[in-house]
Amino acid sequence: MSDALSKRATAVEIARAVASGRVAASDVVEAALARMAATEPVVNAFTDIVAERARKRAAEIDKGRHRGPLAGVPFAVKNLIDIEGLPTRAGSKINLDGPKARRDGALVRKLEAAGAVLLGALNMGEYAYDFTGENAHYGPSRNPRDPTRMTGGSSGGSGAAVASGEVPLALGSDTNGSIRMPASLCGLFGLKPTYGRLSRAGSFPFVDSLDHLGPLARSTEDLALAFDAMQGWDPDDLVCTDRPVEPTLPSLQDGIAGLKIAVAGDYFARGGEPECFEAVATVAKALGASRTVVLPEAAIARAAAYVITAIEGGQLHLPRLRARPQDFDPDTRERLMAGALLPGSWYVKAQRFRRRYRAEVAKLFNEVDIVLAPAAPCTAPRLGQVLMKLAGVEMPVRANLGIFTQPISFIGLPVVAAPFARAGALPIGVQVIARPYNEQAALRVSAYLEKRGVCASLPA
């Protein structure tokens, strides 16, 4: 167990210490701010720090107000989530000239209602069109495991802030893998919930058909704690589910008895570096999973996710591409322009295929509860690296880091990205994938792996 003021303290440990009166929320916040001051020059995770707001909030908690399951837990959010009084950058320069947010995003309000304390906004790839964590305007977020390497993106600041120990909990967004990629490359646990499970209200969109928000943390228990606090219908997000809240924390340590677990074969068993498949094989062995299943037409799913992303993203940004093209990140601008020019028939075919793929994968989940797959095809590339070799084939980093995450988020399946424990080596993650709305099973499996030391967020 870690000291609640240390950089290794988890959200659960901090909340328990604050709730019991062993530690003041104000001291937790001051310790986090001090760590940020020391660490930011290296990791560049934050774009905005709301120190005074955090101090005020912590003081209120210490006076007995705002108690809850996350009492005194510092957290930060990807800067596409609204923070009252700040412009919502979404990684861009252009949005700085927009209006300041008049209200916090829905998930910020939910976490604060549970007692958590917001410390600021986190760096990200421009407009979330990114797998690297690099940003021409604000500099790259740097991987705390090796600052010469990428954090993964687009929630790069979220990965850097949690892996460096600045905060125990951060929110990111995931359209094609943007929570799972930094979780994998920085050695963290990340939860991409079911599409529509958590409200996206008060966040800057990228691809409405595929956008999700979710947490990154250094333990499965912290993911469950945050997820439970954030569940619930929100009429301000049209796709937000009205299913009742289903807490995952009470059954988190129930183990894997009764769960049928399989490994994704075919598409998910090729095209990556050996370490990503070794991670899946070791995790599968620890879970006693010997069965292999095939997600049918996964290559088409990846292509369709790419098309929907390019076209929705391009269309969303068309007014800004017309008016201020010079103010975009060069790595984003021409991709968005190209997306705006792609044929509508591609888009509609991709959306229609999505329904078919959803139905086919649903059949598979009648036979199994959990599917394992690599999260990233390789460990963290070097900052600035444009090309990489996967399975001997040279290809662009940006377009291909998400080859294993895209076919999963495409149909909104819940996934925990769990870091395979490899001491002395760069991290790599495994996707623990469940059927829609069964986050509980994915979290249980992740907790089981963590308890046995197979998966762990090792110290940076």
Place this chain on the structure above:
Amino acid sequence: MADKPDIGRWVDEAAKAIDLPIAPQYRANVILNIERALVIAQPLLAAAEPDDQLTQGPIFRP
């Protein structure tokens, strides 16, 4: 097999159609990204057309 599309012309004409000015210094990279999209989208484009009854959902529910 269909003729290879003229991507440069595609970019120029489609940009005009949607009133998107593309400065000369951006044009080559836009063309490169369309070419890349053609490669990545190929599995979808080559797949059989969906059944007529398979419509897209206005609100997608997984």
